[in-house]
Amino acid sequence: MRTLTAVVAGAAATSALLLGPASATAETLREGAYVATIQVFSSGETYRVELLRQADADQAVRLMNGEVTHPGIPIGDIVRGSSGVNTGYDWHIDPATFHWADITAEACDGQPHEVSNADEWKVQQYCPWTIKVVSVTPES
Template identity: 40%
Template sequence: MRARALVVLAAGLLALTGCAADEPPADDVPAAPAVVTFEVADQGEFSVELRTDELVAHVVELQNGGEEGRIPVGTIVRDGDGGVNAPWSWHIDPETLEFADMTTEVCDGLPSYVEDGTLTSDTYCPWSATVVDLQPLG
């Protein structure tokens, strides 16, 4: 009986330790403004500026396996200045960035589709985007 209790206790401690290891320490989370980079369908990356701590916290939640609001959605600025999204010639207006659970198909696609004009929508919402990096702006 005592051995079983020790096994249960050890498993619980390992579970708690594992959970703590999955979450980045607060010191490693950048404050806004920050830059998030997404991988889309293993066929290209794009980056967006995060202007609020709430957006940064949401991205950290996605990095930790969160599924709610996983699709980035924002207005495409096609002015030849990729900014944080260089080398692309476009970027997402950071004031319009939000995250959704579902979107219409018309704004889904690869970053290269935005670049070459295949994606003609003014909004970009890549369904298969996953967070691959989060860094302070600068």
Template identity: 35%
Template sequence: MRTRRLVLAAAAVTTAALTTAATAAASSPAQGFRAQQPYLITFEVGDGKDRYSVRTSDPQTLARAQELLTSAPAQGPAVPHGKIIAEPSPDNPGYDWHISPAGFHFADVGAISCDAVPQMVFPGTEVWQFGYYCPWSAKVAEIEPVSP
């Protein structure tokens, strides 16, 4: 009985320590990124010839992008997901749309309705009508600071 209590107590302490560490990591700014500094995350989609970019200054999003750029994590969100804004932006050259920085994030999965190559995001397509873009095959290609 005493051994069982010790095991349960050790498990509770370990769980509390892991929870505290995870909370601290999630709430601390991303290492290497200046607070409130906007960055462009550029993605390669499909065979790597198709690219698009998203502006963000969110530290957690930037930290996850950096992790995806430098390693291939076995788990966790990796699908870029954001709302389509129907106007060109210098942040996403070559397209008549861009992704809203507000709410842009990485998701575990995305709806099939928002999966496409960037060239297929235009009025009349399913992706456009859905209003969100989440290319499943997107890989982070680069992260660079930009002017505010």
């Protein structure tokens, strides 16, 4: 069972949800998914990903809170067209393929706006190397 233990808010910090223990479940959960907002350091741009697995949501919260640094590279397959939760873009990450990695190919590193240019972005995945998780919220 997934648990929501507290809401944290700060004047200078983004509101965030603290999720229950990682051991709660790691199975794929469509109902009750979370959305992580991720900032790419080099540009300051943000994008959003849907997190279906509790383990991915838990890791996002740990990264956001500075409790861990690895695995810390978000990676998943790019879906063109509907932006899903990734509003403001013409693409989103397939939530079924999303996970956190320690190492990825440099070819999938870049800025969110670069992924929008399908003629220039030649790989199927997106995996920005230097990121900060700025929020994790229940999907509405």
